[in-house]
Amino acid sequence: MTHGSVHIVAGYDGSDEAAGAVRWAARHARAIHLPLHVVHCSMWPLLTRHLGPVPGVSGSGLEQFAQSVLEEGVSHAAEEVTGLEIRSTLLHGLPAQQLAEFSAGDRMLVVGSRGLGGFLGLLVGSVSLELAATAACPVAVIREDTHPAGPVVAAVDSSGSPAALEDACGLASAWHAPLTVVHVRHEPVGYLRQDGQDVAADARQVLESALAHARTLAPDVAVDGRLPADVSVPHAILEAAREARIVVVGSQGRGVLRETLGSTAHAVLHHAHGPVLVSRHGA
Template sequence: MPSPDRVVVGYDGSVEAALAVRWAARHAALMDCELHVVHCSLWPLLTNDLGPVKGISGSGLQHQAQAILDEGQAEALSVAPRVRIRSSLLYGLPAVHLRRIADNARMLVLGSRGIGGFMGLLVGSVSLELAATASCPVAVIRFDQNPEGRIVVGIDSSGSAGALRIACAMASATGADLMIIHVIRPHDGMANAGGGGQKSASRLLQMAAHDARALAPDVTVNQHLAQDASVPRALLNAARGAALIVVGSKGRGLLRGTIGSTAHAVLHHTTGPVLISRPMEPGRTAGNVTT
């Protein structure tokens, strides 16, 4: 089984993918992880003629695919020249290959080329699919405007242990402050039980902060109890100016293999990087989320 000390990133030659590669390279270096850059070419699904054009040096679809991969490596090294790096050129559907390669990795990093229009698809289909199905945490990088900002992690009534662990690991690696936020909605029973709901929510936050300080004793930990009719809105408001927002996903979307509604909304409306942490399958190791 591959080592969990890897950050896997997909690169397709787009501006969005270049941003994701640079983000992944910086964080792989900070976490002392290997960076694995992957380019998946779709050309073999369309044609068997991948070779060079006779008499034209450097031509052909296979050469073009390799050039894109080389470009991805160069993007990574431009921001993290000492990062341990390897690369893979694969043929076929990106989601299939990236899900397999990222198995048991520290995280999978993706750019996103949303197409807008119908249902406001601001996040690409590959990113959404892998956020819902990959076995490791998935970072989706659409913007990276505040790399020196704090890290925000949203927790639900379960405490969101997986999201909290990966947020602590990221904060410890980057030196960022950590804000833990829990949202209660005005019409929830938890918020209206004669004040008892807020007390329970406060205790939940205090327990999470205690766990965070044990996981990352070098990190400044803050906590915030928000009350809002919309959980995603409260999370996004708290994440303004943040370097990263971390949310858990129980995969309770309308369709099988989709992320939950909160994670989905955060992905579509965020102005910064988002890291989706899904519950680990029984029997899997926790190597990808420990500090």
């Protein structure tokens, strides 16, 4: 982090998805009493040196255009939450790299699910996906907020996913929302249960431990748990999160990794219908 005190950072590129993300970030910043920092990253300096205004044309030029996009992002936040402390910064370069560096150590980085230049059919844009794999703070990828009164859903693996659980408890407390903790008992295709072995016992222990931890972290929150069994861990998480206001997942997984993002988080990001928080901490 290179910009002073801790913020909620929202990336804005002028797209509808980014506008929704900025508005979501403004509401969350108000809920946790932090300032919002709206950031726009211009790639024009990578493409041309001619950034200045056209002679005789007021308000023209690529740098001025980038500044106007940033100001538009700020206006979305200000209209959503009156009186919120909002700061803004115009960056230059590759958006994922610049946003990851800029937000390091902040409370949260908030981005839209798919921005300008996104390919049709892809539910998560390349910049959002790269940030979910590389940022040094929690990354919220915002889609349509279809269940604003729903629970926060925290997905925990066999480790208990303490960072994700802590982030989920913080969200639930800030929003006065119920919390649902989900641990999936993975049963691969062709799985055979061994006679006399209670294969669900370890899974139940993981869930009970996570529930106890959550109730300690967020004593003011209604906490419940789910222990689905499924051949696909992401599928079970998504089914449990159908009416969630947000689903929180850890950044690492036990399956095939894409960069530093676990395969479960990768799949949830692509297929969730609502906001997803990838619980990243540190570089």
